[in-house]
Amino acid sequence: MRMYTIALAGNPNTGKSTLFNTLTGLRQHTGNWAGKTVLTAAGEFVHHDVTYRVIDLPGTYSLYSNSADEEVARDYIIFEQPDVTVVVVDATSLERNLNLALQVLEMTNRVVLCVNLMDEAKRLGVHVDVTRIRQKLGVPTVAISARNRTGIDELLEQVEKVASGKIIPQPVTISYSAEIERKIKELEPHILRLLGTRFPPRWIALRLLDGDEKLLASLKAHLDTVAAPGLKEVVPHEQISCH
Numbered sequence: 324m325r326m327y328t329i330a331l332a333g334n335p336n337t338g339k340s341t342l343f344n345t346l347t348g349l350r351q352h353t354g355n356w357a358g359k360t361v362l363t364a365a366g367e368f369v370h371h372d373v374t375y376r377v378i379d380l381p382g383t384y385s386l387y388s389n390s391a392d393e394e395v396a397r398d399y400i401i402f403e404q405p406d407v408t409v410v411v412v413d414a415t416s417l418e419r420n421l422n423l424a425l426q427v428l429e430m431t432n433r434v435v436l437c438v439n440l441m442d443e444a445k446r447l448g449v450h451v452d453v454t455r456i457r458q459k460l461g462v463p464t465v466a467i468s469a470r471n472r473t474g475i476d477e478l479l480e481q482v483e484k485v486a487s488g489k490i491i492p493q494p495v496t497i498s499y500s501a502e503i504e505r506k507i508k509e510l511e512p513h514i515l516r517l518l519g520t521r522f523p524p525r526w527i528a529l530r531l532l533d534g535d536e537k538l539l540a541s542l543k544a545h546l547d548t549v550a551a552p553g554l555k556e557v558v559p560h561e562q563i564s565c566h
């Protein structure tokens with residue numbers, strides 16, 4: 324039987340863990356991430372004779388190195404490279420939630436956006452144009468209510484298509500200032516030479532420009548000893564902030 328891995332990412336209070344419980348039921352277990360005090364939850368379910376392993380990542384507002392939760396979520400997506408990352412957003416707070424979604428889209432194209440709490444949005448009179456969001460972001464987008472179990476079948480259909488390669492999302496590229504874009508272009512060839520195509524070079528370049536030392540440490544821990552030391556070569560002498 325085929326098996327795919329799904330990572331659930333999202334801000335706190337988006338109903339991400341409710342979706343996790345809805346999908347996995349009692350077929351789940353919890354523990355701590357290796358070397359961290361951060362709780363991990365993993366579970367499984369079967370859909371159309373395919374087994375899905377679901378990882379409920381810590382709820383975070385960003386994927387930078389500001390906290391252990393953020394590092395765990397970021398490192399899992401970039402290093403473990405799940406077959407699909409489902410980004411769960413709150414239909415009543417899209418502006419705030421989509422910040423994390425855009426960060427994930429810079430890391431991987433294997434994304435399904437899950438607009439949760441549609442029942443609450445309806446109650447508040449909030450209209451969500453899922454088609455427009457899909458067109459703007461370039462990834463499958465599904466409206467659900469995890470607690471009412473509505474929209475789950477459509478979500479799983481999109482997850483299956485992305486996991487199997489039937490759909491290859493083309494996420495929107497976030498444009499930065501001319502100076503940052505110039506530095507990204509300077510860094511990308513060096514990153515490709517050192518790391519190959521294993522990691523997204525544009526995203527790595529952005530993190531280098533941010534001077535993200537914790538990411539560099541994580542990279543070195545996951546790479547062989549030949550590639551890792553070369554990373555310092557591509558860090559610009561004058562670092563600038565991308566955000």
